[in-house]
Amino acid sequence: xxxxxxxxxxxxxxxxxxxxxxxxxxxxxxxxxxxxxxxxxxxxxxxxxxxxxxxxxxxxxxxxxxxxxxxxxxxxxxxxxxxxxxxxxxxxxxxxxxxxxxxxxxxxxxxxxxxxxxxxxxxxxxxxxxxxxxxxxxxxxxxxxxxxxxxxxxxxxxxxxxxxxxxxxxxxxxxxxxxxxxxxxxxxxxxxxxxxxxxxxxxxxxxxxxxxxxxxxxxxxxxxxxxxxxxxxxxxxxxxxxxxxxxxxxxxxxxxxxxxxxxxxxxxxxxxxxxxxxxxxxxxxxxxxxxxxxxxxxxxxxxxxxxxxxxxxxxxxxxxxxxxxxxxxxxxxxxxxxxxxxxxxxxxxxxxxxxxxxxxxxxxxxxxxxxxxxxxxxxxxxxxxxxxxxxxxxxxxxxxxxxxxxxxxxxxxxxxxxxxxxxxxxxxxxxxxxxxxxxxxxxxxxxxxxxxxxxxxxxxxxxxxxxxxxxxxxxxxxxxxxxxxxxxxxxxxxxxxxxxxxxxxxxxxxxxxxxxxxxxxxxxxxxxxxxxxxxxxxxxxxxxxxxx
Numbered sequence: 001x002x003x004x005x006x007x008x009x010x011x012x013x014x015x016x017x018x019x020x021x022x023x024x025x026x027x028x029x030x031x032x033x034x035x036x037x038x039x040x041x042x043x044x045x046x047x048x049x050x051x052x053x054x055x056x057x058x059x060x061x062x063x064x065x066x067x068x069x070x071x072x073x074x075x076x077x078x079x080x081x082x083x084x085x086x087x088x089x090x091x092x093x094x095x096x097x098x099x100x101x102x103x104x105x106x107x108x109x110x111x112x113x114x115x116x117x118x119x120x121x122x123x124x125x126x127x128x129x130x131x132x133x134x135x136x137x138x139x140x141x142x143x144x145x146x147x148x149x150x151x152x153x154x155x156x157x158x159x160x161x162x163x164x165x166x167x168x169x170x171x172x173x174x175x176x177x178x179x180x181x182x183x184x185x186x187x188x189x190x191x192x193x194x195x196x197x198x199x200x201x202x203x204x205x206x207x208x209x210x211x212x213x214x215x216x217x218x219x220x221x222x223x224x225x226x227x228x229x230x231x232x233x234x235x236x237x238x239x240x241x242x243x244x245x246x247x248x249x250x251x252x253x254x255x256x257x258x259x260x261x262x263x264x265x266x267x268x269x270x271x272x273x274x275x276x277x278x279x280x281x282x283x284x285x286x287x288x289x290x291x292x293x294x295x296x297x298x299x300x301x302x303x304x305x306x307x308x309x310x311x312x313x314x315x316x317x318x319x320x321x322x323x324x325x326x327x328x329x330x331x332x333x334x335x336x337x338x339x340x341x342x343x344x345x346x347x348x349x350x351x352x353x354x355x356x357x358x359x360x361x362x363x364x365x366x367x368x369x370x371x372x373x374x375x376x377x378x379x380x381x382x383x384x385x386x387x388x389x390x391x392x393x394x395x396x397x398x399x400x401x402x403x404x405x406x407x408x409x410x411x412x413x414x415x416x417x418x419x420x421x422x423x424x425x426x427x428x429x430x431x432x433x434x435x436x437x438x439x440x441x442x443x444x445x446x447x448x449x450x451x452x453x454x455x456x457x458x459x460x461x462x463x464x465x466x467x468x469x470x471x472x473x474x475x476x477x478x479x480x481x482x483x484x485x486x487x488x489x490x491x492x493x494x495x496x497x498x499x500x501x502x503x504x505x506x507x508x509x510x511x512x513x514x515x516x517x518x519x520x521x522x523x524x525x526x527x528x529x530x531x532x533x534x535x536x537x538x539x540x541x542x543x544x545x546x547x548x
Contacts (some may be wrong), residue, residue, distance in 0.1 A: 002361050024079075026073045037058065039466060054509065099167060103174065111125075112135060165187070169200075182208070185217075193393070194532055197435075216535060219239045338522075349497060350526070355381075356526060359414070385544055404417070420498055421498070426503065438464050445488035504536075
């Protein structure tokens with residue numbers, strides 16, 4: 001990870017009216033494919049905190065990578081002023097590096113160690129330059145972000161997802177950049193890590209541009225940029241104002257669609273009236289023509305004028321109406337999915353209060369001498385509860401979930417469980433068999449023995465149309481995985497008695513998160529959720545918390 005200086009200077013003093021990022025007409029297109037986005041315009045002033053939102057696949061990560069110099073735009077101009085630091089969403093290509101290498105400070109630490117061991121080679125002094133305090137600075141940065149127990153030589157693969165995110169946030173302290181780019185920074189952070197990031201964003205004077213679906217984080221940003229294939233749309237204000245403006249825009253689009261459809265209807269009526277007039281006129285003209293009356297060229301001119309004006313109006317509005325209708329159809333499809341899930345969840349559930357699991361001093365260990373919980377867990381889970389399992393990264397939340405599911409057995413203590421219909425929906429969508437096609441996955445869950453035509457119809461209701469039925473599940477996006485998982489639930493003969501959600505919103509865009517909230521708010525069975533998204537927990541009606 002590098003902090004990239006600009007103009008050869010390490011010191012920058014800016015006022016809020018100075019633009020540090022200026023994007024003009026940026027487009028990105030893969031060979032032989034449709035553009036991912038085009039004609040993007042975006043500016044970021046010193047000290048400004050802006051966010052980019054948009055559906056999954058809109059190109060948000062690609063745009064950040066272009067700004068960071070990791071991708072090249074197909075067209076357009078990028079102007080950067082000041083030093084820049086980029087925190088990526090995924091860390092797979094750093095896996096085999098040490099912490100020091102991932103932070104981009106290994107060469108300074110090597111030089112410092114050589115000098116401390118008595119090596120007087122001028123090369124080491126050139127490398128160190130003004131970084132003689134790099135060890136102390138890096139240790140202070142690790143401590144600031146709650147990683148003081150780490151050694152800079154530790155391999156990155158040994159860290160949890162949340163620890164990796166906090167590690168790269170340490171780079172902000174190390175480099176003190178003018179611009180910070182953050183790509184989904186809260187996805188793997190626990191509650192404490194998220195709160196620290198929120199506090200940093202509120203108080204930093206650094207300019208920040210981030211991509212996120214975390215509404216609490218977006219609430220701290222202004223403006224909000226929405227990215228889609230047609231370009232970038234700026235919304236002044238934080239997330240709350242953005243959501244209000246979006247709702248108003250959707251209403252305006254509905255009115256605009258109705259207006260254009262009315263105009264087309266009127267145009268078609270005029271065309272029909274013109275045709276009827278033409279037929280009457282032709283009849284008269286034919287009679288007059290035989291008597292040497294109206295010239296034929298004038299008759300044809302009148303007919304062509306009427307047809308041409310209608311065709312011009314239709315051509316003007318057809319494209320715009322098609323785009324608006326598609327947007328509204330997608331919104332209507334989300335409402336239909338919510339309706340289908342609500343109907344499925346209205347099936348009779350277990351009576352409230354039935355004991356589903358009773359644990360007596362349970363614990364688990366992945367090695368013989370390393371217990372997961374300092375104090376063994378004793379609890380009772382009853383039907384009808386809406387429960388969240390919280391705790392820091394690495395506290396054993398997912399392990400407890402799998403103990404409750406029966407996928408693991410406790411290494412100590414006893415856990416008694418009642419047989420129930422249970423379903424796990426996790427951030428990796430393990431419900432979906434990546435070796436199956438979309439249609440094969442749906443048919444596998446068809447406990448109701450629906451005819452294939454009915455399964456096809458249900459897939460279409462969940463926005464899977466014939467062209468996708470034979471697509472591999474492995475190629476689906478996060479939002480598509482979610483919709484197919486929900487479709488599989490509906491195909492089951494009966495709704496689950498217990499649904500376990502493990503970080504269900506991590507890979508979803510705001511539209512799908514909102515849909516998921518409404519669906520599980522209507523679920524009347526037992527709900528057990530692991531999530532750091534407080535807005536999601538509030539929306540689905542969590543009333544009990546187990547903190548590990």
